[in-house]
Amino acid sequence: MRTLHVIGSRRPGGAEGFFVRLVQALSAEGQDALTIVPPHSAVAQALAPEVPRTEIRMRGHWDLLARTQIRRVIAESRPEVVMTYLGRATRLVRLPAGRTPVHVARLGGYYNPRQYRHAHAWVGNTRGICEYLIRNGFDAARVCHIPNFVEPPAPVAAGEVAAARDELQVPRAARVILALGRLHMVKGFDVLLRSFAALPDRDRYVLIILGEGAERESLEAIARALGVARSVRMPGWRSALSHYFALADVLVCPSRAEPFGNVLLDAWNHGVPLIAARTAGALELIEEGKDGWLVELEDPADLQRALTEVLGTTAAVRSAYVAAGRAKLGERYSRRSVVAAYDALFARLTAGR
16 A cells, blocks of 8 residues: 655654654555655654655645645655644645545644544544544544554663763763653643752752753753752753663653653653653553552652652562553554554555545
8 A cells, every 4th residue: 555644844753753653664564655754854864765755845834835746746656545744734735535545634632623624534642632533523433543652672782871871971870860852841841850859869860851942941040040950961852762761760751731642652662660740641551550650740749759759669669660561562552553553544444445
């Protein structure tokens, strides 16, 4: 089957990372997966060279030139399915109903339904998103729940871990708290900084926040005001994460809102215990008391309590949580199961056309 995958964002992020993983996985399984991506974007740089791509600047949903260029690519490549990711690409693609190709819009958040209603079918990566679409009048028969997946982590040599430790100037005896994501208020890193500052014996710990964004200066100012700047590392985006997870004693996702939460899968994938705020995504993924710790939204005291508990508990308890998370990852969020679900969806939508 030939599918065309379209994304319009330039910066790295969860949806962009999943776009790359899914397209490459579909290609590896023998599907003829084509892509349209912005030039010089994070996605364009991350895609494997063998993945066919057309680079089109998509300045916004009003970009008539981009819409014309996308229409031309669809006409020339003749895919059976066009799958769009995020609002910009979805609004640029307009295809007639009842004919090939089928337009599938993938949603990883509780976005404005008006931006997606014109598609022919919809994929939500959580059950909550699917229920949201159905409540807003979308045809339940054409709404499908397919979660994200993560690839097995790359093996990391001891020397590479040591190099990452030296890069970030993490003392050998320090314990590491890891967080990652866009430096944006929604990610709650300000809450994490306040929790970190309240830790007993906080000089024993280093907080690493991997990511970039508009809130960098604000977060750095908060760290200075709290007196923890010397123990906080904010090195920016990193494409390879295994080195940093290998340093980590715990992964924290303090988001104010998180529809899914790829970082939770990353923690299970790398065998690191995790703490997450009670966002919609975390509540759907994590079974509290079994495979992760949950804390109240925007509650530094509750997060500090959980950090103290996780960092103070035994290795056996942490290992049990990690093992349960990895088991769930293999059962529900594996590459094999997710790719099979997309294959089945595409086959169903194109049957008889």
